[in-house]
Amino acid sequence: MENINIKINGLDVSAPAGSTILEAAHLAGIKIPTLCYLKDINEIGACRMCVVEVKGARNLVAACMYPINEGMEVFTNTPKLIKSRKRTLQLMLSNHEKKCLECVRSGNCEFQELCKEYGVDDVNYFEGSENHYELDTSAAHMVRDNNKCILCRRCVAVCDKVQGVGVIGANNRGFDTAVGSAFEMGLGQTSCVSCGQCIAVCPVGALYEKDYTDEIIDAIADPDKYVVVQTAPAVRAALGEEFGYPMGTDVEGKMAAALRRLGFDKVFDTDWGADLTIVEEAHELVDRIQNGGVLPMITSCSPGWIKYCEHYFPDMTEHLSSCKSPQQMFGAMLKTYFAEKEGIDPKKIVSVSVMPCTAKKFEIGRDNENAAGVPDVDITITTRELARLIKRCGIEFTALPDEGFDDPMGESTGAGVIFGATGGVMEAALRTAVETLTGEELPKLDFTEVRGTEGIKEATYKVGGMDVKVAVASGLRNAKTLLEKVKAGEADYQFIEIMGCPGGCVNGGGQPQVSGHVRNFTDVRGIRASVLYKNDAAKAIRKSHENPAIKKLYEEYLGEPGSHKAHETLHTTYVKRTING
Amino acid sequence: MKSLDELKVIREKMRGEVGYRVEHKTPVDIAGAAASYLAANGEKWDTSYRAHVLVCGGTGCTSSGSKRIAEKLEEEIEKQGLKDEVCVIRTGCFGLCALGPIMIVYPEGSFYSMMKEENIPRIVEEHLVKGNVVKDLLYEETVHEDEILPLQETNFYKKQHRVALRNCGVINPENIEEYIGTRGYEALGKVLTEMTPEQVIQTMLDSGLRGRGGAGFPTGLKWKFAAANDADQKYVCCNADEGDPGAFMDRSVLEGDPHVVLEAMAIAGYAIGASQGYIYVRAEYPIAVERLNIAIGQAREYGLLGKDIFGTGFDFDIELRLGAGAFVCGEETALMTSIEGNRGEPRPRPPFPALKGLFAKPTILNNVETYANIPQIILNGPEWFASMGTEKSKGTKVFALGGKVKNIGLVEIPMGTTLREIVEEIGGGIPNGKKFKAAQTGGPSGGCIPAEHFDVPIDYDNLMAIGSMMGSGGLIVMDEDTCMVDIAKFFLEFTVDESCGKCTPCRVGTRRMLEILDKITKGQGTMEDLDRLEELAEHLSSNSLCALGQTAPNPVLSTLRYFKDEYIAHIVDKKCPAGVCKELFTYKINPDKCKGCTACARVCPNSAISGTVKNPHSIDSDKCVKCGACVEKCRFGAIYKD
Amino acid sequence: MLHRKSNVPFSGTKEQEQALLKVIQELKDEKGALMPILQKAQDIYGYLPEEVQKIISDETGIPMEKIYGVATFYSQFSLSPKGKYRISVCLGTACYVKGSGDIYDKLMEKLGISGGECTPDGKFSLDACRCVGACGLAPVMMVNDDVYGRLTVDDIDDILAKYE
CATH class of the missing domain: 3.40.30.10 (Glutaredoxin)
Structure with missing residues (x-):
């Protein structure tokens, strides 16, 4: 592409045509502060933090939106700009609940960081009336605290544009503008799907998951409880970020060590549950293909996606695989199979999961997720909560040795680990389903067509003389596009993988928050996903149906995939909801 | 569909009817070029009626009951058997809204003002049957000892020059043929058959026409940019979301001459290559909306909108969209966002609408008054238009004259007219012998112009230079009883209400400015507050996302510039020099004037006044709520503010 | 105060609902139809209560929050009934x-x-x-x-x- 030459702070900078001032400055190693801007998602120029001076322009301009043109002269750090940004921060502060010490984001708040950078020395400089809002605690997974909201609207944009859900938006006008739901109803009354993407992008402490770290500390301390933890594949790909490791560091070993030191009775791996899911789901797919079941079959691992389907495509829930998610399968087997085997009363087991996901907090309370008559999973926390838990309990994460998971539910394959990236479930399922359908061993295990961070991916595979058409979507707006094609009869897939969060679980709503200025110039999903694919490639066993622990489970407990017992414990049901609650 | 020739036939037929009214409006060229065109034929105008009675059907007169007046008139005319001799025409606004309901009778041009239903039978009997003008019901300024002046000879109209308003108060806006009779749609015909789009744009550039909605961007340039961008679809929009409090020229054009806007939009569509237009009009203007709907329907029926106009292959149609009460939607990107069905929040520019506007397509947006000039520019040539006005501001401008001035109403004057001429000559000066203090132009985005700039010729650049702006043309006159801090606060209240809430400086900053102003008007302000107010004003000017936020501080900045001493009086002396800010004065009774009639004590809602009959009363300032009821009641002028 | 529900009970009639559905059918495929639909809905009901906004959302597929966001932005839209x-x-x-x-x-x-x-x-x-x-x-x-x-x-x- 053609390059354009401009001057920034007197330096010659060359950047591709179509770049914004912000992008050109980034190329030149100049940081312009942003708050509302999220590339491709929230380009609204509202917060006015990124104002710069352009020679000849009457007013300051927003660098995040302003396109460069040949010969343009830009200044990003004049005294006037530095003061302007400071005053804008102070204006925001004047209507912001400044309870920073008791805020969950204290220390990684983008607003706080900017106040520090710009030397805000008087938080009451523009003191005046403030808006006061009630906390919204109605949703299972999160709290909305508008008192801290700075109206950057990143959450609104991600909910509407990325997820196609749009249950939060700007209401009212002027100083009374507030992010909320229709008629100020609580999120729990809306068709919010609990994906938590809004939390992931919130620069401040206005949106946060309901925190269960203290419940875990109490459970572990209770001698009558047998506390078991499982960790989702994507957690190991991002947890390190909370402890200063560069993005893309695999901390599986340290995470297992930390969990053990926290005092869990068993440290297991959701990957085991993922392998089990594949065996059941592949069986279901083969059964649907061979016996004229409803096709395409759509994966059911992502609880955000499931809730979305129930609200927005209630007529398509028959397409959903009846398989529980890996977390729930794991929980079900923990309280039945493992409990029986170990002779533990399932009522005494506290089943804890660590997930990159906030929708899991909703999922554990669903109907038919209680194989042993008690909930399959009792407490689910996000990657962020785990980091908090580790810090609170005084565990020096970086000093830990690498350790493994416990047996038997810690044993997993490469197929289980790639669940955390978009296309991973599809690839894992294909590895098993193709071998099941053809009865032959696959020469090559990498289904690269379904890898990558694009929103929608399609592929066709020849399986024993039959074309198997598959599609993969992540992010619910993409899911909607795909489903509408299916509904309109424009696509004849047999199998679809859908993940609620864009890029899959690695970019889940429960993952460590990445500040806007990093996110805007980094392929967060790709880098985190690479951890999982590396992990997969290094595994000795890469097909779920070859996991010895899973084989043993079927031998000892379940019988065959799709057996009556499997159905009773590992499969679930869905409800039909409406787009308005 | 009408061809150009058929249009000519209609024009021939109608020109007599319209010309009859136009003729009697000399020497002021109210119908502008239409009259000169007709005059070129040097003949008496044919009309099938011996008298035309024009009743104003604008909002001002309608709200004071003109509809009923017109109905009564028709009843009486019917009763007297004059139906075939006298016609009643409901026109748009004449401009002198304070005198409504207004009625004019031709051929005499008799100007009846403040009409009442019960006067109608007398006027019909005396004037229309017997031919005697009913002098005592005429607008007093037109009645002189020995003669009765036509309206155009009065001070209010004499200095005016009507281009944009030329048909308002002349034609029946609900009859397309009357518009055609004033050379209506001739400009569109000329453009489509004789000019290339480039020539149209060049004509606009040569005319020097600048946008009448606010900042005064050259219209031709806007069109040129939009024409240069290729797209499968482009749009022409009309901003009729007139939002400045006190400005109503756009409404008057839409009510009085809706076709001129349609014609101009079609011309713009041809120039930039658009086939669809949108008019975004305030829902608060029901008469304008109704007349626009009628006009669009008639224009479609005559083939002047729709497919293949005049058989030239040019398609253009127009849709109406109603605003829903958001001042910010006067900002171009907000207006487009609103048409798209969203909260009317502005978006940053660039990209400019000429590249990416409505539905992300190249779009031009002009306001009503701008459009109202365009057919005339096409017909009379750019030189004609450029001959009016000042070096950088060509043509005329309509102002809504209001506030403390005798003649309240709409005035259209050549650019370069001075404030003094407008206020003293056209406006008839300040009532009650009070002194002129300032004039506010540009509404909430503008500023206050003090007496020292009374003789500055008004145009875009001069107004900017003295800290105000043209805006859409509101002009509010203030006298010595007006507190400038209170006025600044009034406008800030407006912008706080109307801020969309999207960008930080405007959302929070306007509120903080208002809070400081509120403190000052309550006598609680400090000099530090004043510094902070100025700092905020400058911050908002340079940091806000859109023009609303950028200009919101103007009322404060301009009053600080010219009337800083008033701010200081509020802060340091705790006094409001104009006696407006309630917390800063007390009511007192002058014992020399008080007759002890007890009227004040009886009316006081809080029993703050005490005294015995026939003895001077006094006010307990602790109890007084400063409602002013006593002042109204006192017949002796004994109560004063201190 | 979460959930801002009008304290005046909704008393919409079948006729009003039919009229609203007709308006939506006529307008819903037009570009930027939400504002005209809301204006007509307010003409029919006099205000825009939750029940009415829900019908509009259900019929157009526009998220109810977006409708509410628009309705609370413009001063002419009213969430509570107007007096006689x-x-x-x-x-x-x-x-x-x-x-x-x-x-x-x-x-x-x-x-x-x-x-x-x-x-x-x-x-x-x-x-x-x-x-x-x-x-x-x-x-x-x-x-x-x-x-x-x-x-x-x-x-x-x-x-x-x-x-x-």
Whole structure:
């Protein structure tokens, strides 16, 4: 592409045509502060933090939106700009609940960081009336605290544009503008799907998951409880970020060590549950293909996606695989199979999961997720909560040795680990389903067509003389596009993988928050996903149906995939909801 | 569909009817070029009626009951058997809204003002049957000892020059043929058959026409940019979301001459290559909306909108969209966002609408008054238009004259007219012998112009230079009883209400400015507050996302510039020099004037006044709520503010 | 206060719903149809309660929050019913400098409600409005479609009495 030459702070900078001032400055190693801007998602120029001076322009301009043109002269750090940004921060502060010490984001708040950078020395400089809002605690997974909201609207944009859900938006006008739901109803009354993407992008402490770290500390301390933890594949790909490791560091070993030191009775791996899911789901797919079941079959691992389907495509829930998610399968087997085997009363087991996901907090309370008559999973926390838990309990994460998971539910394959990236479930399922359908061993295990961070991916595979058409979507707006094609009869897939969060679980709503200025110039999903694919490639066993622990489970407990017992414990049901609650 | 020739036939037929009214409006060229065109034929105008009675059907007169007046008139005319001799025409606004309901009778041009239903039978009997003008019901300024002046000879109209308003108060806006009779749609015909789009744009550039909605961007340039961008679809929009409090020229054009806007939009569509237009009009203007709907329907029926106009292959149609009460939607990107069905929040520019506007397509947006000039520019040539006005501001401008001035109403004057001429000559000066203090132009985005700039010729650049702006043309006159801090606060209240809430400086900053102003008007302000107010004003000017936020501080900045001493009086002396800010004065009774009639004590809602009959009363300032009821009641002028 | 539900119970009729559905069918495929639909819906019901916004959302697929966000942005959309007699006082510049603020205060005091509210008996609702274009008659107020101009505070009682 053609390059354009401009001057920034007197330096010659060359950047591709179509770049914004912000992008050109980034190329030149100049940081312009942003708050509302999220590339491709929230380009609204509202917060006015990124104002710069352009020679000849009457007013300051927003660098995040302003396109460069040949010969343009830009200044990003004049005294006037530095003061302007400071005053804008102070204006925001004047209507912001400044309870920073008791805020969950204290220390990684983008607003706080900017106040520090710009030397805000008087938080009451523009003191005046403030808006006061009630906390919204109605949703299972999160709290909305508008008192801290700075109206950057990143959450609104991600909910509407990325997820196609749009249950939060700007209401009212002027100083009374507030992010909320229709008629100020609580999120729990809306068709919010609990994906938590809004939390992931919130620069401040206005949106946060309901925190269960203290419940875990109490459970572990209770001698009558047998506390078991499982960790989702994507957690190991991002947890390190909370402890200063560069993005893309695999901390599986340290995470297992930390969990053990926290005092869990068993440290297991959701990957085991993922392998089990594949065996059941592949069986279901083969059964649907061979016996004229409803096709395409759509994966059911992502609880955000499931809730979305129930609200927005209630007529398509028959397409959903009846398989529980890996977390729930794991929980079900923990309280039945493992409990029986170990002779533990399932009522005494506290089943804890660590997930990159906030929708899991909703999922554990669903109907038919209680194989042993008690909930399959009792407490689910996000990657962020785990980091908090580790810090609170005084565990020096970086000093830990690498350790493994416990047996038997810690044993997993490469197929289980790639669940955390978009296309991973599809690839894992294909590895098993193709071998099941053809009865032959696959020469090559990498289904690269379904890898990558694009929103929608399609592929066709020849399986024993039959074309198997598959599609993969992540992010619910993409899911909607795909489903509408299916509904309109424009696509004849047999199998679809859908993940609620864009890029899959690695970019889940429960993952460590990445500040806007990093996110805007980094392929967060790709880098985190690479951890999982590396992990997969290094595994000795890469097909779920070859996991010895899973084989043993079927031998000892379940019988065959799709057996009556499997159905009773590992499969679930869905409800039909409406787009308005 | 009408061809150009058929249009000519209609024009021939109608020109007599319209010309009859136009003729009697000399020497002021109210119908502008239409009259000169007709005059070129040097003949008496044919009309099938011996008298035309024009009743104003604008909002001002309608709200004071003109509809009923017109109905009564028709009843009486019917009763007297004059139906075939006298016609009643409901026109748009004449401009002198304070005198409504207004009625004019031709051929005499008799100007009846403040009409009442019960006067109608007398006027019909005396004037229309017997031919005697009913002098005592005429607008007093037109009645002189020995003669009765036509309206155009009065001070209010004499200095005016009507281009944009030329048909308002002349034609029946609900009859397309009357518009055609004033050379209506001739400009569109000329453009489509004789000019290339480039020539149209060049004509606009040569005319020097600048946008009448606010900042005064050259219209031709806007069109040129939009024409240069290729797209499968482009749009022409009309901003009729007139939002400045006190400005109503756009409404008057839409009510009085809706076709001129349609014609101009079609011309713009041809120039930039658009086939669809949108008019975004305030829902608060029901008469304008109704007349626009009628006009669009008639224009479609005559083939002047729709497919293949005049058989030239040019398609253009127009849709109406109603605003829903958001001042910010006067900002171009907000207006487009609103048409798209969203909260009317502005978006940053660039990209400019000429590249990416409505539905992300190249779009031009002009306001009503701008459009109202365009057919005339096409017909009379750019030189004609450029001959009016000042070096950088060509043509005329309509102002809504209001506030403390005798003649309240709409005035259209050549650019370069001075404030003094407008206020003293056209406006008839300040009532009650009070002194002129300032004039506010540009509404909430503008500023206050003090007496020292009374003789500055008004145009875009001069107004900017003295800290105000043209805006859409509101002009509010203030006298010595007006507190400038209170006025600044009034406008800030407006912008706080109307801020969309999207960008930080405007959302929070306007509120903080208002809070400081509120403190000052309550006598609680400090000099530090004043510094902070100025700092905020400058911050908002340079940091806000859109023009609303950028200009919101103007009322404060301009009053600080010219009337800083008033701010200081509020802060340091705790006094409001104009006696407006309630917390800063007390009511007192002058014992020399008080007759002890007890009227004040009886009316006081809080029993703050005490005294015995026939003895001077006094006010307990602790109890007084400063409602002013006593002042109204006192017949002796004994109560004063201190 | 979470969930801002009107305290006046919804009393929409089948006829109103039919009329609304018809409007939606006519307009929903037009570009940017939401505003015209909301305007027509308000014409039909007099205001835009939750029940009405839900119908619009269900029929158009536009998220209800977006509808609510639009409805709360524009001052002409009302979430609460208006009184049988809708009083609006012009606070435009011309009226303001001629004392319309006092008229407005007086009405609030007389009716015992704030701007934007409706009296408990559903009789009067009060709003401030911007210039109605009758500046020559300043200060001006309207009761439904009746305009009262050149007002003084003393006129208020008589005007209200006409509607009692």
